[in-house]
Amino acid sequence: MGAALFYHLTRRPMEQTLAMLLGKARGAGLRVVVRGTDLARLGWLDEKLWLGAEEGFLPHGLAGGPHDALQPILLTMGQEVPNGAACLMTVDGAAVDADEVARMQRVCVLFDGNDAAALETARAQWRRLKDAGAAAQYWSEESGRWEMKAETGGAVA
Numbered sequence: 001m002g003a004a005l006f007y008h009l010t011r012r013p014m015e016q017t018l019a020m021l022l023g024k025a026r027g028a029g030l031r032v033v034v035r036g037t038d039l040a041r042l043g044w045l046d047e048k049l050w051l052g053a054e055e056g057f058l059p060h061g062l063a064g065g066p067h068d069a070l071q072p073i074l075l076t077m078g079q080e081v082p083n084g085a086a087c088l089m090t091v092d093g094a095a096v097d098a099d100e101v102a103r104m105q106r107v108c109v110l111f112d113g114n115d116a117a118a119l120e121t122a123r124a125q126w127r128r129l130k131d132a133g134a135a136a137q138y139w140s141e142e143s144g145r146w147e148m149k150a151e152t153g154g155a156v157a
Helices: 014-027 039-050 098-103 116-131
Strands: 004-009 032-035 073-076 087-090 106-112 136-140 147-152
Touching (some): 014 039, 116 136, 116 147
Parallel strands (some): 004 106, 004 136, 032 073, 032 087
């Protein structure tokens, strides 16, 4: 059973935090699916990942290509997980439910703490997962480093 880790971004931009978390997941040997809500935004994230540091290159692709199943990191708007990912990362308020949290080893919910709508969406997602009994942690970078501020549900892996 997995856990949802909520990342409240206040200091670093989405693309930087996403790249850091993707690197950690890949370092742990996990395949990842990144779920967004807007194709143009996913295209922008795709571009940012391609332009990242060469030594920390993150092999990835946008969903809809002929090699989706082979991608170590797949960016998508869909609910499917064609690359067999054990880690789901959501951005821009993309949906996640308790069943997905239970199926995945890790779920990361990234949200912009400087955006009132994104903050409210994340709070609603936290409440839904908590009410469903899913394990979840809330992480904040407000102090300048990531710190866990809250935890709910079962044991977090």
